[in-house]
Amino acid sequence: MYKSIILVFTATIIGLSIAVDNGLGLVPQMGWNSWNHFHCDINETVIMESALAMVTSGLKDAGYRYVNIDDCWAVGRDDNGVIQADPIAFPNGIKYIADYVHSLGLLIGIYTDAGILTCQKRPGSYGYEQIDAQTYASWGIDYLKMDWCNTYLENPQERYTIMSKALNATGRPIFFSLCNWGISEPWMWAMDIGNSWRTTGDIADTWTSMTVILDLQVPITSFSGVGGWNDPDMLEVGNGGMTTTEYISHFSLWSLLSAPLIAGNDIRSIDNTTFSILTAMEVIAVNQDTLGRQGSLIKSINGKDQQIWAKPLADGSKAVILLNRNDNESATIQLQWGDIWESPSTSLIVRDLWAQQDIDTFTGSYTATNIPPHGCVMLRVY
Numbered sequence: 517m518y519k520s521i522i523l524v525f526t527a528t529i530i531g532l533s534i535a536v537d538n539g540l541g542l543v544p545q546m547g548w549n550s551w552n553h554f555h556c557d558i559n560e561t562v563i564m565e566s567a568l569a570m571v572t573s574g575l576k577d578a579g580y581r582y583v584n585i586d587d588c589w590a591v592g593r594d595d596n597g598v599i600q601a602d603p604i605a606f607p608n609g610i611k612y613i614a615d616y617v618h619s620l621g622l623l624i625g626i627y628t629d630a631g632i633l634t635c636q637k638r639p640g641s642y643g644y645e646q647i648d649a650q651t652y653a654s655w656g657i658d659y660l661k662m663d664w665c666n667t668y669l670e671n672p673q674e675r676y677t678i679m680s681k682a683l684n685a686t687g688r689p690i691f692f693s694l695c696n697w698g699i700s701e702p703w704m705w706a707m708d709i710g711n712s713w714r715t716t717g718d719i720a721d722t723w724t725s726m727t728v729i730l731d732l733q734v735p736i737t738s739f740s741g742v743g744g745w746n747d748p749d750m751l752e753v754g755n756g757g758m759t760t761t762e763y764i765s766h767f768s769l770w771s772l773l774s775a776p777l778i779a780g781n782d783i784r785s786i787d788n789t790t791f792s793i794l795t796a797m798e799v800i801a802v803n804q805d806t807l808g809r810q811g812s813l814i815k816s817i818n819g820k821d822q823q824i825w826a827k828p829l830a831d832g833s834k835a836v837i838l839l840n841r842n843d844n845e846s847a848t849i850q851l852q853w854g855d856i857w858e859s860p861s862t863s864l865i866v867r868d869l870w871a872q873q874d875i876d877t878f879t880g881s882y883t884a885t886n887i888p889p890h891g892c893v894m895l896r897v898y
């Protein structure tokens with residue numbers, strides 16, 4: 517009992533006295549992560565080839581920066597407790613890869629877990645937070661994703677605070693990505709600890725998974741902003757489980773939600789369609805807008821068959837998504853200025869962000885027709 521009273525007391529003090537304040541996450545992070553496509557089948561070659569592909573494909577020019585190694589890189593600890601990379605998959609160690617990634621003008625991320633073991637039963641950081649943070653910093657790591665497997669009854673705010681302080685103590689700015697799947701409502705407390713926090717369980721490469729996660733964001737879209745972002749999980753664009761129309765909706769929605777844009781496909785063999793989705797300049801600009809206000813659901817129509825989502829932007833304009841969630845029928849969706857503006861009769865310019873052109877000037881409302889099943893229209897209204 518004493519212990520729990522002390523824990524609550526400590527957490528309160530910590531909550532008041534610490535802010536992550538590492539200068540990172542001023543806009544949502546952009547990059548690539550190995551998990552969604554490769555899962556545990558990773559090695560030095562695939563990480564370095566992906567880093568190079570980030571440059572040669574043009575993803576770097578579009579803003580993608582972090583090359584993030586997910587679970588399965590570590591195998592154990594040496595006699596001093598220092599974490600060891602798998603000597604078969606990563607024969608030259610992690611610093612070797614970090615140096616290469618940096619030489620390309622990119623940043624490198626790594627993965628750990630708040631428990632004793634990671635989700636794939638590799639060593640986690642529980643009890644080793646300080647030494648792990650020091651090790652990452654000595655390798656030149658720029659980003660840490662920390663998972664929540666094998667943590668039993670631990671308190672996430674407390675465990676993540678320990679790593680947050682350990683990262684801070686290294687003196688190296690390291691982006692801290694919390695991944696406890698929304699347990700204990702991290703959006704209520706993680707802003708002081710990390711730069712982004714997962715809000716749900718893992719995404720799968722299906723329309724159903726993507727929209728289940730979307731619905732879970734609805735009540736929490738105000739709990740995000742400059743320095744700390746709600747993370748509805750990484751992108752599945754290009755992994756093959758959704759149609760092009762669905763991937764365009766996925767990317768549009770994640771951009772409007774101020775979600776991290778972490779590609780999860782094999783970028784070494786990216787096809788033109790996937791590339792054009794992941795690099796849609798004006799859609800990315802909505803995500804990276806410096807105001808940092810997350811978009812939110814404005815209206816649902818016919819149950820939630822059709823939806824209007826909107827996000828205020830720094831220049832006073834609004835980004836809007838007209839989304840057709842119906843499985844079979846195309847939809848007509850009317851945006852009324854009153855849905856997003858206080859002065860409903862003004863004339864406003866409507867711009868199509870995927871076509872990258874102004875549609876026209878409209879007074880009072882704009883109606884989009886023939887939005888395909890699972891498709892959307894993404895606009896800027898100004």
Ligand SMILES: *[C@@H]1O[C@H](CO)[C@@H](O)[C@H](O)[C@H]1NC(C)=O
Pocket residue numbers: 534535536537538539683684685686687688689690
């Ligand atoms: C560590 O925290 C202090 C106080 O919040 C902050 O000023 C400093 O920039 C942080 N350093 C790093 C490397 O995150």
Ligand SMILES: *[C@@H]1O[C@H](CO)[C@@H](O)[C@H](O)[C@H]1NC(C)=O
Pocket residue numbers: 554557558559561562
């Ligand atoms: C490295 O990983 C990639 C992706 O899983 C795989 O195709 C390749 O065979 C692996 N290379 C080695 C040497 O294990």
Ligand SMILES: *[C@@H]1O[C@H](CO)[C@@H](O)[C@H](O)[C@H]1NC(C)=O
Pocket residue numbers: 788
């Ligand atoms: C993909 O785009 C490149 C560069 O724009 C072009 O050269 C190539 O023909 C395109 N490939 C296909 C299959 O359309």
Ligand SMILES: *[C@@H]1O[C@H](CO)[C@@H](O)[C@H](O)[C@H]1NC(C)=O
Pocket residue numbers: 843844
């Ligand atoms: C609507 O689409 C779903 C999924 O594609 C399909 O299973 C269902 O049979 C369709 N329903 C009608 C009425 O066409």
